Amino acid sequence: MNFRLLITGFVLLALQSCYYDSEEELYPLSVCDTTEVSYSGDVIPVFETHCYSCHNNSTAASFGENIRLENFEDVAYYAGNGSLYGSVAWIAPWSAMPDYKLDKCSQNRIKAWVDQGMKQN
Ligand code: HEC
Numbered sequence: 001m002n003f004r005l006l007i008t009g010f011v012l013l014a015l016q017s018c019y020y021d022s023e024e025e026l027y028p029l030s031v032c033d034t035t036e037v038s039y040s041g042d043v044i045p046v047f048e049t050h051c052y053s054c055h056n057n058s059t060a061a062s063f064g065e066n067i068r069l070e071n072f073e074d075v076a077y078y079a080g081n082g083s084l085y086g087s088v089a090w091i092a093p094w095s096a097m098p099d100y101k102l103d104k105c106s107q108n109r110i111k112a113w114v115d116q117g118m119k120q121n
Pocket of ligand 1: 046087094095097098102
């Protein structure tokens with residue numbers, strides 16, 4: 001067996017396995033701060049961009065299974081039963097929401113808001 005060829009092969013393999021650069025890790029666009037999230041500042045903006053098209057008070061009946069994310073009491077209900085974070089993080093058995101996956105920061109902000117006691121702040 002050509003030992004030298006074998007060694008070269010291993011070295012090449014090893015070098016290649018080191019080559020894992022993810023743009024997100026190398027150049028984080030912004031830091032996702034979840035130390036103190038608020039309903040109005042962190043949760044509602046996510047809903048406005050990604051959820052109200054189906055879950056606001058007028059669209060919910062036709063497109064959002066009557067789930068109205070404009071009402072704080074309803075949001076608190078879905079947050080409390082686990083379905084709010086479960087659906088945005090695509091955790092079974094909850095339905096994955098929306099049909100594309102939210103960025104990790106938005107998911108983490110929603111989780112932080114739930115974990116911090118679902119305040120109406
Ligand atoms: C294109 C329309 C649409 C969008 C956008 C959408 N939803 Fe939904 N959502 C639905 C429908 C329809 C259902 C009920 C059917 C189902 O469970 O798949 C639902 C169900 C849910 C449920 C209940 C899940 C369960 O398993 O009980 C939650 C919570 C929810 N949506 C939250 C959200 C959130 C939060 C967003 C935004 C991040 C969002 N949805 C975006 C249409 C949508």
